[in-house]
Amino acid sequence: MGVTTEISEFHYLPLQAEALGVSVPAVERLTLTLPDGRELSALRYGTGAPAVTLLHGAGLNAHTWDTTVLLLKEPVLAIDLAGHGDSSWRDDADYSGRALAPDIALALQEWTTQPQILVGQSLGGLTAAAVASTHPELVRELVIVDITPGIDTSGGPSALRAFYEGPTDFATRDELVDRAMSLGFGSTRPETARGVFLNTRVRPDGRIEWKHHFAHLAARALAMPSSGDAGPGAVLDAGGWDDLAAAAAPITLVRAARGFVTEPDAEDFRRRVPGSHIVAIDATHNVQETAPTELAELIRAAFVSPA
Missing domain, CATH: 3.40.50.1820 (Alpha/Beta hydrolase fold, catalytic domain)
Known part of the structure; x- marks a missing residue:
């Protein structure tokens, strides 16, 4: 398996600043x-x-x-x-x-x-x-x-629940971007890709997973609905x-x-x-x-x- 080199989390700031006509802090x-x-x-x-x-x-x-x-x-x-x-x-x-x-x-x-x-x-x-x-x-x-x-707000829109109750790990971030846009999230692909990049990480095995705990709790609650596990409603x-x-x-x-x-x-x-x-x-x-x-x-x- 090849080594994945992550770009900086601040990679997008200069592009955002340029679009707004402001300097990068x-x-x-x-x-x-x-x-x-x-x-x-x-x-x-x-x-x-x-x-x-x-x-x-x-x-x-x-x-x-x-x-x-x-x-x-x-x-x-x-x-x-x-x-x-x-x-x-x-x-x-x-x-x-x-x-x-x-x-x-x-x-x-x-x-x-x-x-x-x-x-x-x-x-x-x-x-x-x-x-x-x-x-x-x-x-x-x-x-x-x-x-x-x-x-x-614990239920959230049905599309959002479907988004987080799906898989918690993916082969590529492009898969997540495709999934997000298919459910109506993100106005443009570049903006959606930015959001996905900043909210995910690469595991040691090379798979992509959500950084936030809620997606993992939602998926676990879906798999074990009677477990009493704390979910996003918490x-x-x-x-x-x-x-x-x-x-x-x-x-x-x-x-x-x-x-x-x-x-x-x-x-x-x-x-x-x-x-x-x-x-x-x-x-x-x-x-x-x-x-x-x-x-x-x-x-x-x-x-x-x-x-």
């Missing part, structure tokens, strides 16, 4: 060993101390924010949640916001020097709320993107409303017009979280990918708001 991968021996991984963009930390949604990774970061043009920390990207999987498969929050708090203590504008999309939003609740000194402002504690966190109520930082909810948070959901959020600010953006659930300009502008506005 300095970027490096960070690794933090947690008290239980797991590793937490992150990307640090730009020079200087980051004032913004980004937390992605379930099944994604820190690179989902690349375009938003390029447009933001500020030092940023983007973290791979446990079980995603280059961060270790959890043995208990508990990917609720409250379970993930202690990792993020340790990362902020290690990698930042000031309270953060903490932006979390979907699962990252529930995690951000838990961090803001338990470590108010670390969070200057909380931006939650297209999620509320009242929404059950992202739900019943304590999310309490976390939001306890957060001292200003809170903004970003509702994607074509996403998960409906207008009634947003009104429920406004009622339960008095004083919160709600912004609607014409985007799908992954706002950072389908409306990065608008999201970057919203985050940038937080820089000029009173600390």
